[in-house]
Amino acid sequence: MTVRRLAWALALPIALFVLWDLAVRQRWVVEGIIPAPAQVAAAWYTWIFGTATTSLSPYSGTWLANVAHSTRRVIEGFLLAAALGIPLGVFIGWNRAVARAVDPSIQMLRPIPITAWLPFAIAVFGIYDASARFLIGLGAFYPIVVNTTHGVRDTNLLLLRAARMLGAGPAAVLFKVVFRSALPSIFTGLRLGIGVAWTAVIVAEMIAVKSGLGYVLWDAYYVGRMDICVATMFSVGLLGFLSDQVILRASRVALRWRALEAHG
Template sequence: MKVHEAGRKQGPSMMWRLYKSIERGIVPVLLIVGWEVFSRSGILPRALLPAPSQVLIAWADWVFATDGNTQSYSGHWLFDVAASSFRVFSGFALAAVLGIGAGMAIGWSRTVENLFEPVLQILRPVPPVSWIPLAIIWFGIADKPAIFLVFMGSFFPVLLSTIHGVKNCDRNLLRAGAMTGGTPSKLLRYIVFPAALPSIFSGLRIAIGSAWMLTVTAEMVAVKSGVGYVLWDSYYFLRYDIVIASMVSIGLLGFLSDYVIKRVGAYLLRWQRGSTLQKEG
């Protein structure tokens, strides 16, 4: 359709339009073609760097059970994805609810802040991954340690951005709210929370990133299912094509969940559209 439209225009304009329509695809296609060629050239043993075509064949079998080349994983992709997504979602939801709740309390009340800030400041720099040993001895080998790790990784981004959002709430809006007869709890719900929402959403987007990171890490070490487990298990069986298929799967899932949060945020924060330069959230 684009080409047809351009056909009515003069030469340079048509070429330019054609170029523009494929501009974003050029580098990815070149990379994949280059990878395929390099992998087939035999410079590296093919087993060490599987070609994209080989990854695709392994992936197809993992998803649709096409030829059984992935053996026990054949046709199992959806279960693995569901298992990982469940852990991400549980830990993330828990972190979101508690992070927003605690963040509102800390941002709003100086007393709560003084009571809890020191503890949180000490816990925050501890890398979430370093909780793995304790997570395993406390929760065993199943969903729970993974959910716990995801929570540890997502909680602080949500908490800190919520505190930031609450503290940056325009004082004048609170005065306007008090003038209309709002009690503190109503002001918190109808003014402070919506005012902090843009900041909360940027925290949620950071959190979903670390949620996937920690699910995969947990699955490599402490869980016997999920995309991260497939990735690590395939490594032991020297199936690097499945390793790469897992990596791409995780990338896609991460992208997708971030996209969902982005869309929800864009809808809830649609009132910002007129005041900022960005056209799409």
């Protein structure tokens, strides 16, 4: 990134930070509810690097453990969603009978927000990781399956014919043409899915388990630690951004041929 582009990218966030700081200092907002940026930074620092002896805060030094909990749940739920969503999406997109049998159910279940599944998840899986896994997996599953289906259906007829006349059987057509052709859409689904997974993990941890960033967020709110709440929000945003970057990088490697297309 050039210096100029970096400057443009940073201008708005810096302005927002200044505005935030001013709002707290000038008491434009009700005093004591919204912490100043410096206060959040200090709380975040203690949360990450503090030890039980140097600070009285119960959050001291627990950041990494909570991040690990949340990240592990996101990865587990996301992988589950991908492992089910991609093959199912390929079958729905490829086979009309499967589409007729399965697609209407998916379309009917999809509008139910994952938050609405919370009581059901807790009733069935209890206050355990399984609840979180279920909610995250379900949330990420929809965008993955829908985009995979879409990508498969978009496969160019000419490429299918080309593969068949070159002697490709159904399996080769599916793996070497249909799947490869759907890959850009599948990656779109994965990126949307990881976003939903972070939403779902916060919701799940607020209620269905007793650890992780979502749990800390709700706990800090209850005890009036708004600085920790804001630090948690930033943490989730950062993790969401990083995980999206990981998928984006992976897609650039897998779809190298497509980058060339854009420039050609």
